Amino acid sequence: MPSTGGFSIMKRAPVNRIIPFSNVDGPGNRTSVFFQGCPFNCLFCHNPETIHLCRDCGICVSQCPAGALSLDNEGHVAWDRTRCVGCDSCIRSCPHDASPKVRWMTVEEVMREIRRSAPYIDGVTTSGGECTLQNEFLIDLFTEVRKLGKTCLIDSNGSFDFAADPRVLEVSEGVMLDVKAVEREWSDCLVSFPNAIVLKNLEYLLSVGKLHEVRTVIFPGRDRENEATVRYVAQQIGGACLYKIIRYRPYGVRERYQKLLGEYETEADYAERWAELARSLGAAQAFVV
Amino acid sequence: MSEALRIIQDPTLTYKQELLALARLGESTDDSLRYSDAYYEAKRRGALCDLNEGVMPYRPRYICPDYELLFRKGCEFLQLEPPKDLLEAVNVLEIFYCHVPSITSFPVYLGDLDRLLEPFVVREDRAFAKKVLGLFLRNIDRVQTDSFVHADIGPEDSVTGRLLLELTEEMQLAVPNLTLRYDPEKTSDDFALACVRCMLKTAKPSFANHRMFVKEWGERYAIASCYNGLSIAGGGFTLPRLRLYECSLDAKSPEDFLERELPRHIDLQLEYMDKRVKFIVEESSFFKTNFLVTEGFVKLENFTGMFGVVGLAECCNRLLGIEDKKKGFGMNDRATALGLQIMDAIDVRVAAHEAPYCDAYGHRYRLHAQVGIDTDGMDDSPGTRIPIGVEPTMLEQLEVNEKFHPYFPTGTGDIFKFEETYLKTPEAILPIIKGSLANGLRYFSGYLENNDVVRVTGYLVKKSEIEKLRAKKQSLNNVTVFGMGAQDGGHALDRRVQHHEESAG
Structure with a gap:
């Protein structure tokens, strides 16, 4: 995992792409900024090319x-x-799960694109990769976006310690948090990252009113793992925010991991079962997407 | 085989469609309305097109009656009293519609239905009102069998507006076309969202820039036919169009086009319009004896001529030698800038022309971005639209549109096709509509991929009805055949789809 901290101080960040209009990255119509680089390595990642920065090997x-x-x-x-x-x-x-199509952009360069879509959007969502790797950049970006009267949402895997450095929360509406796995072993296997910080964030964001929504992917046939995650999240969040139950889909998933997780998507009925469980535990806003 | 025989033997024509085709044929037997040789020469080259308006006009092309007057005073000729309740109101309208002529012989403007009917609807039980309005819509769909039949609602929310949306969604009919007059101050988000939901499911209503139209026409304007802005108690005499691509074929350069070819063709189209308007007013009986005129439902001074253009994209691409459409008009700043220069030139020259009649508009014609006809093929895109198949992102498409829409008080518009996930997120579409209208877009239409009712170029058809024609069966709607032509020749249903974007995390 290459360090990006140095670049953040220079206020440039690796941007994978900017989508002017998105209807799936938070409420309303939003401009989504996808940053390159992620500390997780999720087996089911649909965009594994966003995980690492380019190593200039030249194979592509x-x-x-x-x-x-x-x-x-x-x-x-x-x-x-x-x-x-x-x-x-x-x-x-690319043998490194990276992409050569990354732009190192300044806040002003990103803002130039956001200003263009500003008349037509409700707000901006930053995503990735993992956008919180660019914490300093996000703080500056959101400060500018808010001057346009637009909302800011952070799409995050929960690896950033928001309690230790809550500055980015002060300039945003909140976080859309992925809680991918609660069981320790399943998490280690699924995302290759200790999940204690994710669960800590779930609690912290909830306590400061900055949890916009939680998402959990449901895997086919993984009853125990799915239940542990859904049960935990539902009991934590109750009716406080949206809980999106997402069906696992093999499209874009690296082939070797498809064999492990399944080559078919999660059945709608099966996903619905977990949404029902979540609702029965008090997560009134749980639904399958 | 004679043309008449061909018409009466055509298995795909209904009786009424045969009758109208024969009437057009009959009209063409007289040639007392003549134009200059240069006009006919340009028409032969395809640079000018009269949209098959017919050689002997016996009514204005579009008529927008004052239905409020009908409800206030009744109609002597049709022996109708002012309605006293909802049943009478609907009945009066249904009868009146059958007597409103137009180029298609169907009424192209049905009135501001919510405003007209609201006083009657609110006095009734909601379920009863819905039943009556449902029968009313069914009557319109089966009797006024032409997709250019158009009704307006808004800008304010109303019980009638809501009921019409509910019924439109439930009934899935191609007729009537429907427009919401949208004003950010007057239209609530809740009502606008209901309209977006309905639009996704039925391809209507479209959203008209109310403030823009009011500025040009005053409060009493109608959106008629496809998306045509006209005056209530008035209408449009005629709508010929410059086919700009063909107009550009003899030009040696953009300058040559702007200095020589364009003015020459503008003047020929103005000649056609002047003669035609005079003929309609002075020779045909419409403005002398038709009850719509004699009882004041329309007034001569409120009519204007509609100066149409098509194919601006192809014209610009040709003049700049751009062969790859993907790098042309809409995606290319030079081509777009030339487009604006051409529109400025047309605007100035048409505005400088003293037109006969058109009293309410200082004796001036008004510009119209014509939506194309089924036989245009791929040479002339509708109005100033970016060609189908090479549309850039929705953001870029809107930005280009916003530059061109202000030129066209008598109508223009663009259509956006949305992918299924938008059905769950209509609130993601409303800010796009609001933003674009605030930035100068005149008219926004949308529909969902995979719907049966779809918007072709400006009008609505059912894909299932097109399939009937392909199977050599009859379609009740006159316009289905245009939809088939536009689909085959212009790929009109293959426009870019606004997709939800997969998140990368």
Whole structure:
């Protein structure tokens, strides 16, 4: 996991992409900013190319059919947006779960794109990868976004200690938190990251009124694991916020992990069962998406 | 085979459609309304198009009667008293509609239905009112069998407006077309959201920029036919169109086009309009004897001519030598800038022309971005739209539209096709509509992928009805055949879909 802290001080952050209009990243119409880099390595990740930063190995350069990739004089992989045809050959050939199509952007550069979509949106959501790796950048970005009268939401895996540094919460409406696994062993296997901090965040964000929603992915046939997570989250949040029960889908998941988790998506009825459990435990706003 | 024989043997035409086709044929037997040789030459080249309006106009193209007057005074000619309750009101309208002519012979404007009917609806039990309005809508769909039949609601919320939305959703009919006059000050978010939900399920209503129309027409304006802004108690005499791509074919450069070819074609279209307007007013009997005129439901001074254009995108691309549409108008600042220059030139020249009649508008015609017809193929995109199949992101498409929509008081619009997840998040669409209208968009239409009722270029058809025609069966709606042509020739149903975006985390 390459460090990004140094770049944050320079107020540049690696941006995977910016989607001007999104209807699935929080309430209303939102501009979503996806940052590159994530401390988790979730087996079911749909966008594994957002996990790591490019190592400049150059393997993707020869795979590009449009001549949009090259190695520059300093040995870095350079991406020419104007030539790119979006075929994702580079992403498929990358052995490091990274992408050459990342822009190191300043807050002002990101704001330029947000200002363009501002007339049509309710707010901005930052996502990833894991956007809280860019904590200092987010604080500056949200401060600017709020000047436009727009709301700010953080889509997070919960790896950042919000209680220790709550500044970003002060300039945002709150967090949409993934609680992927509660059982310790299942979490270690599923996301390769200790989940104590995630559970601590769940409690803390709830206590300060900054928990916008919680999401849990339901895996086919994993009764015990699914139940442990849903039961825990539902009892914690009660009716305080949305609880989105998400069906596991194999699309985009790395092949070796598909074999482990399932090559078929979670049945709707099966997911609904867990939403019902959540509601019966008091999570009134639990539903399947 | 004679044209008449072809019509009466066509298995896909209903009796009424045959009758209308024969009437058009009959009209074409007289040629006393003549134009200059240069006009006919340009028409042959396809640079000018009269939209098959017919050579002998016997009524204005679009008529927007003053239904409030009908409800206040009744109608002597049709022996109708002012209605006293909801049943009478609906009955009066149903009868009156059958006597409102237009280019299609169907009424293109049914009135501001919520405003007209609200006083009667609120006096009734809700369930009864809904039953009556449901029968009213069924009558319109089966009797006024043409998708250019159009009703308006809003800007304020009302019981009638809500009932019409509920019924529209439940009944899934192509007729009538429906518009919400949207004003951020007057239209509640709750009512606007109900309209968005209905639009996703039935491709209507569309959203009209109320403030923009009021500024140009005053409070008493109608949205008629596809998306045409016109005056209530008035209408549109005629709507010919410049096919800008064909107009550009003889131009040697953008400058040559702006200095020579464009003005020449504008003047020929103005010649056509002047002669036609005079003929309708002075020669045909409509403005002399029709009860709509003699009883004051329409007034001559409130009519104007609609100066139409199509194919701006293809025109700009050709003039700049852009062969790949994906890099052309809409995606290319140079092409868009040229488009604005061309529209400015058209606007100025048409505004400088002293038109006969059109008294309420200082004797001026008004611009219209025509939505295209089924035979246009891929050469001329509707009005100033970005060609289907190469649309950029929705944000960019809106930004381009906002620049061009203000030119067209008599109507323009664009259509956005949404993917299924938007059904669960209509609140994600409303800010887009609000933002774009505030930024100068005139008219916003949307529909959901996979619906049966879909918006083709400006009008609605049922995909299932198109399939009937393909199977050589009859379709009750006159317009289904245009939908089939636009689908085959113009790929009109293949527009870009606004997808929900997968989150990357």
